[in-house]
Amino acid sequence: MSQQAKLLHLYSRAGFGVRPNELSKLNSTVESAVQDLLNRHNSSPKRVAINDPNPIGLSGDDMMSSKSKTDKQKRQVAKKKMRLFTFQIVCDCIRDMSRTSSPLTYKMLLFWHGHFACQTIIPGDAQEYLDVLLKHGLGNFKDLLFGISKSRAMIRYLNNQQNRVNAPNENFARELLELFTLGEGNEYTEKDIQEAARAFTGWSVGKNGFRVTNKWHDKRSKTIFGKTGNFGGEDVLDLILEKRATALHIVKKVYAFFVNQDINERHVATLARKFYDSDYDIQFLMRELFTSAEFYKPKNIGKQIKSPIELITNLALIFDLKFEDNVALAIAQGRLGQTMLRPPNVAGWPGGRAWIDNSTLLMRLNLPSVIFKKVDAGFNVSSPPEELKVKPNSKFKTTANLTPLVNAFAGKNKEQILDELLGYLLRVPLQMNRKKLMASIIQDNSADFVKSAAIRITSLPEFQVC
Amino acid sequence: MGNQKNKLQEDRRRFLKQSVLASASLFVPQFLNGMNFSTPLSNYKGKRLVVIQLSGGNDGLNTLIPYRNDMYYSSRPTVAIKRNEALRINDEYGLNPNMKAFKELYDDGLLSIVSGVGYPNPNRSHFTSMDVWHSASLRETEMNSGWLGRYLDSQCGGCDHIYHALDINDSLHLALRGKLRNGFAAKRPETVRNLTRNRFIQSSADHHGSHDDHHHDHVDYLYKTLVDTRDAAEYLHQQGKIYKSKVRYPNSKVAKDLKQVAELINSGTETQIYYVSHGSFDTHTAQKSRQGRLLKQYADGLRAFLKDLKAGGTLDDTLVMTFSEFGRRVKQNGSNGTDHGAANVLFMAGGSLRKKGLINTQKSALTLENGDLKYNLDFRRVYADVLGNWLQADAQAILGERFQPLGLV
Numbered sequence: 081m082s083q084q085a086k087l088l089h090l091y092s093r094a095g096f097g098v099r100p101n102e103l104s105k106l107n108s109t110v111e112s113a114v115q116d117l118l119n120r121h122n123s124s125p126k127r128v129a130i131n132d133p134n135p136i137g138l139s140g141d142d143m144m145s146s147k148s149k150t151d152k153q154k155r156q157v158a159k160k161k162m163r164l165f166t167f168q169i170v171c172d173c174i175r176d177m178s179r180t181s182s183p184l185t186y187k188m189l190l191f192w193h194g195h196f197a198c199q200t201i202i203p204g205d206a207q208e209y210l211d212v213l214l215k216h217g218l219g220n221f222k223d224l225l226f227g228i229s230k231s232r233a234m235i236r237y238l239n240n241q242q243n244r245v246n247a248p249n250e251n252f253a254r255e256l257l258e259l260f261t262l263g264e265g266n267e268y269t270e271k272d273i274q275e276a277a278r279a280f281t282g283w284s285v286g287k288n289g290f291r292v293t294n295k296w297h298d299k300r301s302k303t304i305f306g307k308t309g310n311f312g313g314e315d316v317l318d319l320i321l322e323k324r325a326t327a328l329h330i331v332k333k334v335y336a337f338f339v340n341q342d343i344n345e346r347h348v349a350t351l352a353r354k355f356y357d358s359d360y361d362i363q364f365l366m367r368e369l370f371t372s373a374e375f376y377k378p379k380n381i382g383k384q385i386k387s388p389i390e391l392i393t394n395l396a397l398i399f400d401l402k403f404e405d406n407v408a409l410a411i412a413q414g415r416l417g418q419t420m421l422r423p424p425n426v427a428g429w430p431g432g433r434a435w436i437d438n439s440t441l442l443m444r445l446n447l448p449s450v451i452f453k454k455v456d457a458g459f460n461v462s463s464p465p466e467e468l469k470v471k472p473n474s475k476f477k478t479t480a481n482l483t484p485l486v487n488a489f490a491g492k493n494k495e496q497i498l499d500e501l502l503g504y505l506l507r508v509p510l511q512m513n514r515k516k517l518m519a520s521i522i523q524d525n526s527a528d529f530v531k532s533a534a535i536r537i538t539s540l541p542e543f544q545v546c
Numbered sequence: 547m548g549n550q551k552n553k554l555q556e557d558r559r560r561f562l563k564q565s566v567l568a569s570a571s572l573f574v575p576q577f578l579n580g581m582n583f584s585t586p587l588s589n590y591k592g593k594r595l596v597v598i599q600l601s602g603g604n605d606g607l608n609t610l611i612p613y614r615n616d617m618y619y620s621s622r623p624t625v626a627i628k629r630n631e632a633l634r635i636n637d638e639y640g641l642n643p644n645m646k647a648f649k650e651l652y653d654d655g656l657l658s659i660v661s662g663v664g665y666p667n668p669n670r671s672h673f674t675s676m677d678v679w680h681s682a683s684l685r686e687t688e689m690n691s692g693w694l695g696r697y698l699d700s701q702c703g704g705c706d707h708i709y710h711a712l713d714i715n716d717s718l719h720l721a722l723r724g725k726l727r728n729g730f731a732a733k734r735p736e737t738v739r740n741l742t743r744n745r746f747i748q749s750s751a752d753h754h755g756s757h758d759d760h761h762h763d764h765v766d767y768l769y770k771t772l773v774d775t776r777d778a779a780e781y782l783h784q785q786g787k788i789y790k791s792k793v794r795y796p797n798s799k800v801a802k803d804l805k806q807v808a809e810l811i812n813s814g815t816e817t818q819i820y821y822v823s824h825g826s827f828d829t830h831t832a833q834k835s836r837q838g839r840l841l842k843q844y845a846d847g848l849r850a851f852l853k854d855l856k857a858g859g860t861l862d863d864t865l866v867m868t869f870s871e872f873g874r875r876v877k878q879n880g881s882n883g884t885d886h887g888a889a890n891v892l893f894m895a896g897g898s899l900r901k902k903g904l905i906n907t908q909k910s911a912l913t914l915e916n917g918d919l920k921y922n923l924d925f926r927r928v929y930a931d932v933l934g935n936w937l938q939a940d941a942q943a944i945l946g947e948r949f950q951p952l953g954l955v
């Protein structure tokens with residue numbers, strides 16, 4: 081495997097692919113490329129950059145109105161405004177993914193969003209949640225776990241607001257153990273869930289965010305994992321982190337997302353041991369993973385079906401796309417089946433082949449043509465978000481800048497261009513007959529060949545995997 | 547009638563010869579082929595299921611009205627259906643006045659109306675409760691596949707075709723997603739067909755050569771799905787031309803969808819499961835007019851649909867199940883509407899019902915839990931009936947638990 085192919089594999093997994101003008105620079109060692117990715121993270125801002133902090137004029141009054149028990153209409157108007165604003169945050173976040181100088185930061189965000197799956201329509205909650213993922217996603221897992229457990233979005237989503245001494249609600253405690261840390265059925269009992277839930281009583285959302293409401297907290301002693309004490313929520317998180325099963329579960333999820341859903345148990349066990357011994361240092365884990373020989377083995381290349389957001393962002397890098405309004409991003413997310421802050425449930429997106437059915441596949445294969453206005457989107461956005469219901473035949477409002485792409489292949493003949501484009505854009509061998517592919521690339525003049533060929537190749541099923 | 551059948555078969559033969567065989571099989575390697583060309587397609591004779599989803603939470607209490615019940619009237623000063631307006635079907639219950647067509651079907655013995663359907667610890671979120679119904683599971687983490695999708699998984703052989711289950715929708719509902727197989731989503735097969743006619747997609751589907759590299763099974767899967775999609779859209783498009791309905795359908799979206807389904811069924815299309823959705827019923831405000839309009843569209847559409855099936859001789863082999871993700875609060879809210887509730891009514895329609903009429907209705911007062919109707923019949927008992935007794939499948943394996951079939955079919 082060539083060094084360039086190795087690095088293209090790395091950047092497709094640790095990021096969203098590479099820009100055309102970065103192609104000629106792909107000659108470093110894997111170790112220095114990984115170090116560079118981590119350096120970029122450490123020097124990048126870790127906040128969602130919202131273009132217009134309040135594009136629709138959401139006021140404090142609206143927040144109040146949204147809770148109004150008496151004025152239904154006022155409440156609905158306010159909620160609609162909030163949903164729109166939250167969707168703006170989501171779209172800005174996706175724009176950041178394609179513009180960032182630190183792609184790994186955003187890849188981690190996408191991973192952790194699926195892991196700590198959460199839905200919210202409240203703009204402040206959304207921003208806080210995403211910021212926690214950006215800030216700690218490549219830091220220490222303990223900080224990340226504490227940050228998410230205390231985030232307004234998660235507390236509300238898993239009903240910890242209703243978890244009180246006289247009426248415990250086990251939703252958060254259950255998902256914490258089952259999905260977020262130990263993994264289903266690993267080293268905990270139903271009783272542990274009940275006792276953990278009692279420890280989290282009183283964890284709630286106040287005016288300024290997270291707070292522990294003392295009068296709702298169960299102050300009696302609890303027994304969790306065989307240990308007894310007057311535990312609070314933080315104690316439970318510490319007890320969970322003491323267990324090696326937590327590191328194993330997290331590494332399994334990381335492996336399935338970044339390497340292969342078909343996991344190598346032995347490699348995972350080794351990584352999990354090191355991760356635990358590093359005191360849950362996520363940077364350390366990712367460095368170990370991305371510099372391991374296993375990561376570059378042929379059986380792990382081209383084994384992921386790009387998620388919708390990975391696909392959109394990948395295309396944005398290749399064609400230097402700008403999403404002018406949110407409609408294109410609404411169609412893409414809604415029709416392809418991955419809307420941020422709207423995972424299907426608390427288990428996140430199942431990924432892999434679950435992304436594919438006849439309608440999402442056709443949408444995926446048509447996406448480059450839709451972007452270049454060759455065909456209509458041809459669909460309604462049937463699910464989220466309701467405010468952005470897009471009329472049939474809505475056009476994507478995106479602009480492409482093809483100069484970097486064209487320049488990267490200047491002065492070459494068609495055969496060379498096709499070869500190099502295939503190497504650049506596909507992580508698997510071309511399955512379609514090469515001659516037929518060449519014949520299906522129709523261009524008005526030779527200067528257009530790069531563009532036409534790139535659109536054609538990105539419309540192939542082979543482009544859907546990385 | 548006989549003449550028409552002959553005509554159908556002839557059309558069918560011609561279609562097969564001309565379009566499918568010519569366009570697809572010559573170019574597509576056998577291992578990728580969505581259709582089995584070695585045996586000619588035969589007119590589909592098995593049982594069919596049509597699911598109608600009333601999205602948004604249809605208010606069951608204003609659909610099947612307990613017109614003698616005082617609590618019903620005291621809880622709903624402006625939203626209740628007046629005693630003398632309910633279309634009486636016995637001395638306790640009547641139907642919404644907009645459902646005259648439904649009443650006719652009821653009188654003709656083509657309906658069963660099942661009350662008190664729901665599940666324990668009801669969820670009042672549209673999304674979650676719909677997921678419960680679609681997945682037939684109460685555990686959120688198990689809501690990644692649908693009950694009909696798992697039926698497709700379980701039925702090898704016959705379910706090879708991607709169009710075995712057709713969702714009349716732009717995107718595929720969870721109910722039709724299996725772990726191995728999926729249903730086919732197409733609001734109009736023509737639209738999907740047009741999308742497959744994008745030059746690029748055509749050439750990918752046509753020119754995909756056989757490949758000895760089997761490491762890239764995802765890519766094979768994508769090509770297979772693409773070829774299946776192209777063939778299915780073409781097949782359904784052609785099937786849609788074979789039988790043209792002579793029944794007059796009302797002018798509503800749900801009626802149009804049902805007409806499309808009837809034409810496919812009467813053409814002998816090898817699609818066993820159809821999925822239609824109608825709504826939105828989320829009547830938090832001004833319930834009476836909105837729900838009335840939607841119920842009328844549903845009832846009128848269903849009557850035309852069943853009439854059409856009868857004309858095509860397919861009524862006895864077709865079962866129609868209608869459900870909604872939850873019922874609504876007994877007590878009306880402050881804006882002449884009702885909020886999200888729990889237990890609900892469910893309808894079965896068709897020519898082969900073993901039990902007809904009102905099922906599981908309570909003579910006594912309404913049973914409440916937190917202000918909502920309390921369920922006393924798990925919806926999965928209905929699924930067990932449909933899966934086991936109608937579709938002849940292993941209901942227990944598909945539902946992951948044994949439920950006593952309700953015995954309607």
